[in-house]
Amino acid sequence: MGMLVDGVWKDVWYDTKASKGHFQRSASQFRNWLTADGSAGPSGKAGFKAEADRYHLYVSLACPWAHRTLIFRKLKKLENLISVSVVHPLMLEHGWSFGSFEGATGDSLFGLDYLWQIYTKADPHYSGRVTVPVLWDKAQGTIVSNESAEIIRMFNSAFDGLTGSGDDFYPEPLRDEIDALNARIYDAVNNGVYKAGFATTQEAYESAVTPLFAMLDELETRLSTRRYLFGATLTEADWRLFTTLIRFDAVYVGHFKCNIRRIADYPALAAYLRDLYQHEGVAETVNFTHIKTHYYGSHKTINPTGVIPVGPALDLESPHGRETL
Numbered sequence: 001m002g003m004l005v006d007g008v009w010k011d012v013w014y015d016t017k018a019s020k021g022h023f024q025r026s027a028s029q030f031r032n033w034l035t036a037d038g039s040a041g042p043s044g045k046a047g048f049k050a051e052a053d054r055y056h057l058y059v060s061l062a063c064p065w066a067h068r069t070l071i072f073r074k075l076k077k078l079e080n081l082i083s084v085s086v087v088h089p090l091m092l093e094h095g096w097s098f099g100s101f102e103g104a105t106g107d108s109l110f111g112l113d114y115l116w117q118i119y120t121k122a123d124p125h126y127s128g129r130v131t132v133p134v135l136w137d138k139a140q141g142t143i144v145s146n147e148s149a150e151i152i153r154m155f156n157s158a159f160d161g162l163t164g165s166g167d168d169f170y171p172e173p174l175r176d177e178i179d180a181l182n183a184r185i186y187d188a189v190n191n192g193v194y195k196a197g198f199a200t201t202q203e204a205y206e207s208a209v210t211p212l213f214a215m216l217d218e219l220e221t222r223l224s225t226r227r228y229l230f231g232a233t234l235t236e237a238d239w240r241l242f243t244t245l246i247r248f249d250a251v252y253v254g255h256f257k258c259n260i261r262r263i264a265d266y267p268a269l270a271a272y273l274r275d276l277y278q279h280e281g282v283a284e285t286v287n288f289t290h291i292k293t294h295y296y297g298s299h300k301t302i303n304p305t306g307v308i309p310v311g312p313a314l315d316l317e318s319p320h321g322r323e324t325l
């Protein structure tokens, strides 16, 4: 764990002293957009045209934010257009590394040892956290974006002319509602589990875990009468929720102390999770060995021994029965 300061790697853990024990996630810094014609997107510079074999994705199979981008790469038929490197699941004193581990690939572009070296290739004076996912442009030799919420929006439409995919997970008429629900789920659930898990005071922990379960209770009610968050239409909001739910019982309940209830205890959420997991191509983006190894093995302040629990037994394969909703 650590960060870059003016292009130099420093091994430091999250500093929660200034924030009274609360974990605060910093904003991503590379914010350009891939577009169909290379024009500028909502932020950053122009010049990132959607083209085959030009872009490369750096991911961890453990990371819920990177997982979103892998799911969109799969759903939007981008696997032959965008190549991928998978980091080692442990994130230790050098941060994410390209060491060998089953399911990790090494850095297939440059053969580097550490992900921070990709950041300094893009900006030799970069200061900040070195996070996955990273979308790399092989043509300009730089990072397009390291913000997963924006990468999935790019993948949703920029390559449609090349892939012929018409699936739209951010449909125009629902955009405002999707944005509003995403913001609440991000704060309470996606980032909520991290705020609970990385809290270093009782007050900070409780102030994350209480709204987390209030939101899960609300989602349970919402999903008991709707197949997906917005009814019959599957949207990015579902995939953003999925990557947290799939990790919940395996990791967040124990390691992050999010243990008021398990997803398995919520009938609608559990069936919804199975429904999404069984969606074509999605199960192959889920790797519980990377997920458990990463969390239990990397966060020495939370789990100093690094021992990884064997359970829980998960039921993701049985019928979800949600087709009729």
Ligand SMILES: N[C@@H](CCC(=O)N[C@@H](CS)C(=O)NCC(=O)O)C(=O)O
Pocket: 001, 002, 027, 028, 062, 063, 064, 065, 066, 129, 130, 131, 132, 133, 146, 147, 148, 149
């Ligand atoms: N806002 C970013 C967050 C990505 C993120 O925090 N990834 C974690 C892994 S799950 C990471 O790489 N953390 C390294 C660090 O904070 O030093 C996104 O959604 O893309």
